[in-house]
Amino acid sequence: MDTNANLEEAIEVLQQLGLKEYEARCFVGLSRLHTGTAKQLSEMTEVPRTRVYDAIRVLEAQGLVEIQHSSPQQFRAVPLEEATETLRDQYEARVERLRDALEMVEIVDPDDEGPVQQVWAMSGRDAIENRTNDLIGEATDEVVLVIGDDSLLTPELVDALNGVGNGVDLLVGALTDSLQDEIETAVPDATTFISGLEWLHGENATVDDTAIGRLLLIDRSTILVSSIIPDTKKEQAIFGDGFGNGLVVIARRLMAQGLLLAHDPGP
Amino acid sequence: MDTNANLEEAIEVLQQLGLKEYEARCFVGLSRLHTGTAKQLSEMTEVPRTRVYDAIRVLEAQGLVEIQHSSPQQFRAVPLEEATETLRDQYEARVERLRDALEMVEIVDPDDEGPVQQVWAMSGRDAIENRTNDLIGEATDEVVLVIGDDSLLTPELVDALNGVGNGVDLLVGALTDSLQDEIETAVPDATTFISGLEWLHGENATVDDTAIGRLLLIDRSTILVSSIIPDTKKEQAIFGDGFGNGLVVIARRLMAQGLLLAHDPGP
């Protein structure tokens, strides 16, 4: 059995969550021992015995393990559900504190407003998805969206699409029939189409090894284009704002040539 | 105005969330600048100018800032709501991964079951609260709960109390009339009382500067007692399991003397 990979995975994630290596190792060690002494833990987790105590103390302070003050001391991990819930609580509290602190502060000097020709770059799947959904929520006239990968059609995206105002046209393109079907059932109000942009496919990728992930055009004045690096699966996006923006102009031209299959705005 | 404290708070929390000092400083700097160059940021945040670029790159990769690739480069922070949402997503994903990995692994050797005389120590408000709620959910006969501090009566606790099975007696004690009233309206099924344990009050604290936070007795065989260090507000608890447990025995004796005002189980 490959339980070992899971062990390493757990240790790694715990470190990402802020634990030190010894602490992480001790916690997963206890998770499978259910109850153990420093000696047992040390043997199982390869943590020097003398350091087990420090690690456990930290874990105890975080509410992840319990200590029995006998001799020898006994340790045991909190049940998994409790542990994850506790971690979650911790995090929520932190994010909340951050929000409050920054809200109190965001009052700043509104300096000059730079040129309108702005193209911003951002990356990270979650961040791009959040931005996408936000933008859709702010649309007042039209949303054109092309989805380049099935995994991008998340419940949150569906919610955002279904939540647009009444007068907003929804044009959603997909690359495959099956994805188009999915969209049609999930977002009944949307006009769907199969994208004419064959270059969205990874198979047709040119020299640069990237595939288009999303293409979003809001009210013909804001655009977001994301690409996905096939190797790392990382998503990165560029984001243009303003009617006169170069990117936006290009997008409009694409539409005019029928590539995005938009209908002309009526008289 | 004391906006400075908020700045520091934000920086500190961001570091707890895994960012380095420079990254945190740059992010809060951008949060109040809304858009700025490396130079501006450097002056405002005391981050060496030449290091701003690295920090920003990391932030960009995490989806917290956007970069405009002009010269000079312009940076701007993602809107606060998006940022917190992104951080939340990140964290949720991690906790999820942890849960999955540990679930695959928790199959372990069920060693010997030690003595029944077990007293475990744990600390951390969230962890203790989670344990409290779990224990209440597992009660089959009786729940005796004394709440020593108003702030401990959380919505989750109320849910747990209202969610117990039908045959379970609920006895909830408070220290003040007002708290008792709160409990009565929030948990109609509970029999409430004013605790006769005056020593729960912080005012009456003895030499050791601690006040009792919660006292929980489940089915007369499991007990949890928590105390709150007045200085640090940290909560710590001891937790005893098993009918023959010394702690539990003490608790039952307290009840027999009427201090916990339990009714005797009928014939």
Added chain:
DNA sequence: TCGAGAATCACTCGGTTAATCACAAAACAG
């Protein structure tokens, strides 16, 4: 009382981060 294991403390080593410097490239003024 004594010895063996248990627990704590004090220290070294190595890697990471904070901080500074040197330099190349780009923008800008004249």
Added chain:
DNA sequence: CTGTTTTGTGATTAACCGAGTGATTCTCGA
């Protein structure tokens, strides 16, 4: 076009923190 300033990158040094190890004190059972 040229020299100067600003911007961006890379290399280098210094301070810090965590991983690993040994010495010391404590606890328990014989």
